[in-house]
Amino acid sequence: MLGNLKKTIHKYAYFILPICTLLCLAGFIGSYLFPNEVLDTYEVNMKEDEKDEEFVWSLTGAEDEIGYVMETDGRALKGFQIGICKNGGALTGTELVYRVYKLPEASEKEGETNSPEEPEGMKEMPQEIQREALPLLLEKSYDLGACLDGQYPYLPFDDEGICKGRLYITFTYRSNGNEEGTLPGIYANHHQVENAASYRDGRIALEMTGEKETPVMIKCYYIYSHDTYPLLYDCRVLTFVFLAASMTVCYPGLKKGKKEGMADAV
Amino acid sequence: MQSEMKNKPVKALAKYAAVFLIIMLLSVTGEILIFNRIALFHSYEPVECTPDTAKMSVQTTDSLAQLTGEEQQAILVEQENKRLLAEYNGEEYVEKLDESLVEQDGNLYRKVKETKIQIELDDSYYINKLKLEIPLEKNGGFSAGIYEKGHLSPLDYYCSINPKLDAGIVNIGGRKTNGVVISLLTEEEPDLSALKVTVSNDFRLNGVRIGFFAVCFFTVYMIFAGGKDLWGLMKKRPEWFFAVFALLFGGLLIEGIGTNQVSYDEYSHAKSAYKLSFGATIETTEAAMQMVGNTLPYFNNPEERELVESYEDRMNDPDVIPPDIGHQSRFPRAETRVYYPMAAGFYLGRILHTGFADMVALAKLGNLLFYIFVVFWAVKMARGYGMVVAGIGLLPNNIFIASALSYDALVTSCLLLGYVLLLNEILTPDEKIRPKNALLMLLSFVAGCLSKPVYIIMALMVLFLPRSKFHNRIMGTVFKISVTLVAGLMLYNIFFPTPVAGGDYQLVSNLAFSGDRRSVGTSTMGQISYILGNPLTYTGILLSEMFGMLLGYTLKGVPYVGYAYLGTAPFALNWILILLGIFAALYAPVRKKIGGAFEGLSHLMNFGVAAVVFTSMYISFTAVGNDRILGVQGRYFIPLFLPFLSCLFGKKGMDRLKGAGVFREKLERSSGLYERIIFGVLGAVNLFMTWKLVILSVNV
Numbered sequence: 001m002l003g004n005l006k007k008t009i010h011k012y013a014y015f016i017l018p019i020c021t022l023l024c025l026a027g028f029i030g031s032y033l034f035p036n037e038v039l040d041t042y043e044v045n046m047k048e049d050e051k052d053e054e055f056v057w058s059l060t061g062a063e064d065e066i067g068y069v070m071e072t073d074g075r076a077l078k079g080f081q082i083g084i085c086k087n088g089g090a091l092t093g094t095e096l097v098y099r100v101y102k103l104p105e106a107s108e109k110e111g112e113t114n115s116p117e118e119p120e121g122m123k124e125m126p127q128e129i130q131r132e133a134l135p136l137l138l139e140k141s142y143d144l145g146a147c148l149d150g151q152y153p154y155l156p157f158d159d160e161g162i163c164k165g166r167l168y169i170t171f172t173y174r175s176n177g178n179e180e181g182t183l184p185g186i187y188a189n190h191h192q193v194e195n196a197a198s199y200r201d202g203r204i205a206l207e208m209t210g211e212k213e214t215p216v217m218i219k220c221y222y223i224y225s226h227d228t229y230p231l232l233y234d235c236r237v238l239t240f241v242f243l244a245a246s247m248t249v250c251y252p253g254l255k256k257g258k259k260e261g262m263a264d265a266v
Numbered sequence: 267m268q269s270e271m272k273n274k275p276v277k278a279l280a281k282y283a284a285v286f287l288i289i290m291l292l293s294v295t296g297e298i299l300i301f302n303r304i305a306l307f308h309s310y311e312p313v314e315c316t317p318d319t320a321k322m323s324v325q326t327t328d329s330l331a332q333l334t335g336e337e338q339q340a341i342l343v344e345q346e347n348k349r350l351l352a353e354y355n356g357e358e359y360v361e362k363l364d365e366s367l368v369e370q371d372g373n374l375y376r377k378v379k380e381t382k383i384q385i386e387l388d389d390s391y392y393i394n395k396l397k398l399e400i401p402l403e404k405n406g407g408f409s410a411g412i413y414e415k416g417h418l419s420p421l422d423y424y425c426s427i428n429p430k431l432d433a434g435i436v437n438i439g440g441r442k443t444n445g446v447v448i449s450l451l452t453e454e455e456p457d458l459s460a461l462k463v464t465v466s467n468d469f470r471l472n473g474v475r476i477g478f479f480a481v482c483f484f485t486v487y488m489i490f491a492g493g494k495d496l497w498g499l500m501k502k503r504p505e506w507f508f509a510v511f512a513l514l515f516g517g518l519l520i521e522g523i524g525t526n527q528v529s530y531d532e533y534s535h536a537k538s539a540y541k542l543s544f545g546a547t548i549e550t551t552e553a554a555m556q557m558v559g560n561t562l563p564y565f566n567n568p569e570e571r572e573l574v575e576s577y578e579d580r581m582n583d584p585d586v587i588p589p590d591i592g593h594q595s596r597f598p599r600a601e602t603r604v605y606y607p608m609a610a611g612f613y614l615g616r617i618l619h620t621g622f623a624d625m626v627a628l629a630k631l632g633n634l635l636f637y638i639f640v641v642f643w644a645v646k647m648a649r650g651y652g653m654v655v656a657g658i659g660l661l662p663n664n665i666f667i668a669s670a671l672s673y674d675a676l677v678t679s680c681l682l683l684g685y686v687l688l689l690n691e692i693l694t695p696d697e698k699i700r701p702k703n704a705l706l707m708l709l710s711f712v713a714g715c716l717s718k719p720v721y722i723i724m725a726l727m728v729l730f731l732p733r734s735k736f737h738n739r740i741m742g743t744v745f746k747i748s749v750t751l752v753a754g755l756m757l758y759n760i761f762f763p764t765p766v767a768g769g770d771y772q773l774v775s776n777l778a779f780s781g782d783r784r785s786v787g788t789s790t791m792g793q794i795s796y797i798l799g800n801p802l803t804y805t806g807i808l809l810s811e812m813f814g815m816l817l818g819y820t821l822k823g824v825p826y827v828g829y830a831y832l833g834t835a836p837f838a839l840n841w842i843l844i845l846l847g848i849f850a851a852l853y854a855p856v857r858k859k860i861g862g863a864f865e866g867l868s869h870l871m872n873f874g875v876a877a878v879v880f881t882s883m884y885i886s887f888t889a890v891g892n893d894r895i896l897g898v899q900g901r902y903f904i905p906l907f908l909p910f911l912s913c914l915f916g917k918k919g920m921d922r923l924k925g926a927g928v929f930r931e932k933l934e935r936s937s938g939l940y941e942r943i944i945f946g947v948l949g950a951v952n953l954f955m956t957w958k959l960v961i962l963s964v965n966v
Contacts, residue, residue, distance in 0.1 A: 010701075010702065013702075017701060036597070194355065194357070228595065232764050233764050234600060237712055237755055240748040240749070240751045240752045240755070241708045241709060241748070243748045244704060244708055244748035244749050245701050245704045246701075247736065247741040247742070247744045247745035248698070248699040248703075248736070248741070250698070
């Protein structure tokens, strides 16, 4: 059986190898045209500095708002992960509402005010943000009943990639009639992150730690994406492997040539 | 006559069964006489001593222990990586030294507690093993000495204590004593109430050692007493004998080394293979986590091995510590596919619910079997150079790598097969290339170069195949252009890889940050700029390093044969193997030897590949502008052995030497003498290495 199969393959090599070449070429082109998008998780602020401790920044009411400013460096932000503290409650039905606003670039300064007395590393961050003056890019919600206490759920943004540049992200909650009485919170610490700051009700959040005023920072991951081309490498290499192998086949036309006296076409 | 024919297989079966029984009997006898001789006459119930025992005195003081060169280098590398990460994240890097370390006279020392333990035994005992148990949070260690005829020997017996095991066992070697002195070094204040020292001299047969003796006797039988039938078969079908020897030598290594990670970057290969053994969701148990982090405890003797394996099984139990759940793309990267043979072993171990150590052994076995399978075909398909290929396949370095978690076995085996097929074409200039051979040859080269693309240059030898190999000029030209494009695309991928799936996308796709993180001061772009800016200086460095290494291995006493971190063989073995290679190439039954242009081109190709290997290490592993090339190892040139040996003597070559032709005729007429010399020498070298570096170091 195996012998027969080998014979058949050998017999039709003039047909099989070019077909394989074309299939690989098609795969090569297809891989370029239809890439596979994968998410990249970037740990931004997940470890505490020495003498610092993680704490819960509670949302004290439905009007209470926690904000976060960040810079995507030209890439489209696909999502965000923050640590949810449910304070032991189930919070079924309660939603975390998150909105993304577009902030003007640092040089433009619109809808924000700066203070010269900001801590080192936060000089570029606006002291106060009036979100009403900013264009809203996206508003979504996440059911807090779906995640575990202490978990860092993935909060997806959009697929089109509009969340790009300098962004202001806000978090509030909507109880939707949940009468548990438990309030959710977000994990934070005092670690300083480049080009980022956390806000409470539109004002930059700073706390005295020892004798120094340090920023409060939400613990989070940024989620970006990039395209992968899973079969690109194989297809482009195999295209030429099969093409090379095809060049060693004695095609029917060549056999005919031999009959007519072409010694090389054996 | 018919009954005689019928009886022949029965007789042969009876003969081999008898040989097997004798071999096993001799092996067990060897095990008893060599490793259990004293225990045979002087074994006793293990004696346990604790601080409560009247005969044990204990005293703890403060002390300093100097870090080894390796430990100091590891701290430097870690600091450099932290600095780079801080730079990448735009943060300020502040260098800090661990509080447990002290710097004195340019050296680093660790602050430790030294506990002196003195034990007086009631009677004189022959001590084979000394076990010290104490719960620790950090690594510790002890050295021990014994009283012999009233005198204290130096504290020559060293043993580390891994906090995961809370115990260390050291071999004393069956020496008679009535007292033991121990110096215990710990980073923390030891809990002496839990201290226990046990001395023993048990009669224990060890399967690994018995297996070793059995393989030794089997090899001796095959080479010296196999008989004409067996030797005739060896001459006719050397690939089968290669497979048997490789499986036996490799199997011994797998079983003898266990989960000790002693091969090159084994933890990193373990990580890729383990991940690949899952689909999109990876369940990493605590034991696997420690394996990929290179933090599993090591063992130094069979008794410690039991402790280690029991610990690993506990850590591998999802009910003890829940596994970490991770995700990965369903499409593994091209370079990652080289781990499939090992991944299959991990998968098999998991579905069979074997212990952790057995699962690792299965992964290594997967690698070994794949290596044997590919080299088997390389030997079988080689026209005349079969025994040269078998000899390269049985080099101790290759067998060791194939028996470990490493992709290098696949690289070596596939390149061997690819070059064998290429060599076949070179040796038959008047025969057309068959599509099957062309396809297999190119696929072998591509598979062999998936993880180390620089070797694809070897495939470019096809560019010099004559016009007569092809059906017409156009087909020949397209064939050669295609192979050039294959090589070009594989080399292009080194610098511009297809995007990966994973969070390290920005870092790996950023040439400014690329470079080997195991070495300080590396930068791919920085080094390329340096080379382009100083071409003459770099050429000088390159040539001096290349010829320096060649001289080192041939004249300056640098050992070549080695089992990675287990150690190397004496320098003399370099020359034994060089002479064996020359012998194998010289008397290879090749009808038509390579000569003329191909001879020169082969050597040029070897030189070119070697130069590229050195350059790649200069770019990726060496600090920018260094006047040395770091990280190049002799094993990187194993794929070039066949191209080198196959045209070592040219067309006429050593036939010019008096007697060579006559000796060749004698060899051809003999019953596999040529094959027996090659298998015999390589068998002896492999077994010597295994005895010295595996049996005596971790199995006694």
